[in-house]
Amino acid sequence: MSFEISIGPQHPIHVEPLMLRLSVEGELIVDVDVDVSYIHRGIEKALEARPYIQGLYLVERICGICNAAHSLCYCLNVEQLLGKEAPPRAKYLRIVVEELSRIHSHLLWLGHYFHTLGFETLFMYFWRDRERIMDMLELITGNRVTTSYNTIGGVRRDLTPEAEQRLRRTLDYIEERMRYYEKVIDSEPTILARTQGVGILKPSDAVRLGVVGPHLRASGVKHDVRLDDPYSGHDEIPFNVITWDTCDCYARVKVRIREVYESVNMIRYALDHMPSGDYRLKIPPFFKAPPGESLSRVEAPRGELVHYSISDGGDRPYRYKVRTPTLANLLSVVEMLRSRDGYEVYIADVPAILGGIDPCICCSARVMVTDEARRRRTIMTLEDVIKISRERGAKRR
């Protein structure tokens, strides 16, 4: 008999409502079902009812952490429809803000990840240093979280020489701290024991399941939209695509740490080689886009982001499709959590595999029993479980 344990949809440790139904036999997880229906906001439909410029504000709010990536992807998409291209300076400034938000997202993830593993000190350290990046985002864009930096035809503000100096000093600080944290992580036996060999995703499975971003690269697949499909002058800026071939949770930590170094170097290169000239094209706020379709892809901190739009010649999109990186990665969570021959996943591995999500077994205060043979589900209260266990205990005696 296997039990079903529900994790989520609400839990103080993860901000997004996500429900996992785990079928367990003892401590071993045998099957998983993911439910993501709690937070659908109908943004694709809402975009069809808004002029392009108003859609920009909505798109930025799809995800708070990846807002720079979403607005960049949207602007690239609309620019492509209009047949326009941002000036070179705008492209470099977009890279600066995109990479800064990648650093802040990776620091946030790393802090949260060690928090779920029980390493609170590292959580504090990562989040303290992340504040320095948030200050830089505020200095450059004017906003701490929702940056509103990208706009159709370029960016909203130029970079001042003072801000550039402060940004360079912050990058030096972040790089030095990251080298220290990498040393801490590699010399801490608890972290190694909790992450190494846990949540294996083979390269062939990763591609088959359409995994994107650092997850895919941690499985040893060299795919990065910035390299394969450069979208904002990435072909001019040298950088390494970080991959790791152990395919486990440890690889995911390492890939993200190394990507922070790459982002730091990319920002430095962009600052050193910043082209002069305009930072935006003058495009009137309300316009009609010519009929056609356009597809834009951006490497968001969490992976490849796809925006696909169809225009019928009006002032608003006929159809706007957004594929977020997390939706692409969800199937792999199911794959990694399911025990197979020679690969065992325990309930204790769930937080490590899911990253930011911690199991909450008591929150729903009920146990669901799944009869595997008859595919029948009955919900049992705590009293029922106690009653059954007493009856069975009595029989054995």
Added chain:
Amino acid sequence: MSEEDILRKITEKFGESVLEARALGRRRISILVPPDAYKNVVKYVAQDLGLEFLSCLSGVDYGDSLEVVAHLGFSTQILIKTRVPKNNPVIDSITDILPAANLYEREAHDLLGIIFRGHPNLRRVFLPEDWPKGIYPLRKDYAPEHPKPLRGGEVG
């Protein structure tokens, strides 16, 4: 492989059944095929051309017909499109070739009402459990009342 090579290979292989094939700019290819050839084209692109990375699958409402768009490829993206009539929106599922399509097909089923034949688990994915049957929010005939924008202090 360049865009021209991919276009040439697909048109040579499928000839008559390619209704429309064009490049949408750098690293973007669009191919329109009839529903019965759709699965074979996906299979050919994924297995024979080696572009087995499905990055997105979406649906579009064109009035009388619904379009399914599969996006394949790492660097060059190939958009494989097919149209099914709205009164019988049934298409073969590609989950057996590309398991990544699982959630995307469920999404298109949920929001546009496209039925994917052969999908292992075609349940709701985004809409709430009590959402009325037969109402598909991304279809054009579903037009909810949008709140009016706020202007100059007056609300309404």
